[in-house]
Amino acid sequence: MSIKNFYKYFPLKQYGQNFLINKNVINDIIKIINPQKHQILVEIGPGLAALTKPICQFLEELIVIEIDVCLVDLLKKYFFCSKIKIFHQDALNFDYKKLYFKKNKLIRVFGNLPYNISTSLILYLFKQIEAIEDMNFMLQKEVAERLVASPGNKSYGRLSIISQYYCKIKILLHITPENFQPIPKVHSVFINLTPHKNFLYFVYDVNILSRITKIAFQNRRKIIRHSLKTLFSEKELIELKINPKFRAENISIIEYCRLSNYLYKKFNNLKKN
Known part of the structure; x- marks a missing residue:
């Protein structure tokens, strides 16, 4: 050129x-x-x-x-x-x-x-x-x-x-x-x-991961107990070993994957019932 x-x-x-x-x-x-x-x-x-x-x-x-x-x-x-x-x-x-x-x-x-x-x-x-x-x-x-x-x-x-x-x-x-x-x-x-050649992270459905992160970071100044309240109860967050008082930016990728897989199973169980 x-x-x-x-x-x-x-x-x-x-x-x-x-x-x-x-x-x-x-x-x-x-x-x-x-x-x-x-x-x-x-x-x-x-x-x-x-x-x-x-x-x-x-x-x-x-x-x-x-x-x-x-x-x-x-x-x-x-x-x-x-x-x-x-x-x-x-x-x-x-x-x-x-x-x-x-x-x-x-x-x-x-x-x-x-x-x-x-x-x-x-x-x-x-x-x-x-x-x-x-x-x-x-x-x-x-x-x-x-x-x-x-x-x-x-x-x-x-x-x-x-x-x-x-x-x-x-x-x-x-x-x-x-x-x-x-x-x-x-x-x-x-x-x-x-x-990644091997699965460093794993989710059943990446669309669910995308949805969770979109909602979380649209309200990034809120703690996730509030920003993700339509998807998870405070009890569920605690059971998943995720601090409900954390903000979106404090949650690791592995933790977001954990949330995603929990929600995937939750949706599937609802469909079966």
Whole structure:
């Protein structure tokens, strides 16, 4: 990617586009991703091909998903376009499972994610987690901090719990705004999310876990005896060894899983009766 191409293409706010331009950072990211010839890599939002071009050197084919038709046209003009398979569509609608079944191989997803869809996209990818080997993303620092936060931390919330339920998460690089064009108002980080190979946490139904955490953190300043009173009595919380006077941010992931599994069994018993 060249600065000349950046000025030819004006980034669109509607897609949250901020293009990475620092070659040293790009090289660091490629080392982290460590693409191998036999792997299936999918890039979300290739933009001006800052990562696309160098990663193509390691692969026979790179799959890219780009929503912006102008950038799709630009990608087709690059000399390495014969190595990329372009899907002109929204990454939030892409069928990653279908690609997995077609290739008969787990896929690796990476990209400099637009800030306006990063959280939604990660949650969407969790729904197709069985198709994914790992994910490597550039994210807004604040989002990354929420992903890795532990109980008691001000950033700890529903996103922390759901993300850590599915994946081991590592922050690998901290990247300042001047490494992008246009220069964003926020700092960024590059992270790795690797799905747990063994069940670190277990719930019968992740939708119940999602529901409990949503209710709890909508009222995060309330103690859970009050915020979750429609789901659990104080007696039930005590029986589950969860302090009813704790707030949502003080409850661990394992404890939320315990609540989820209790509620699952409770619902099932009601249905049987």
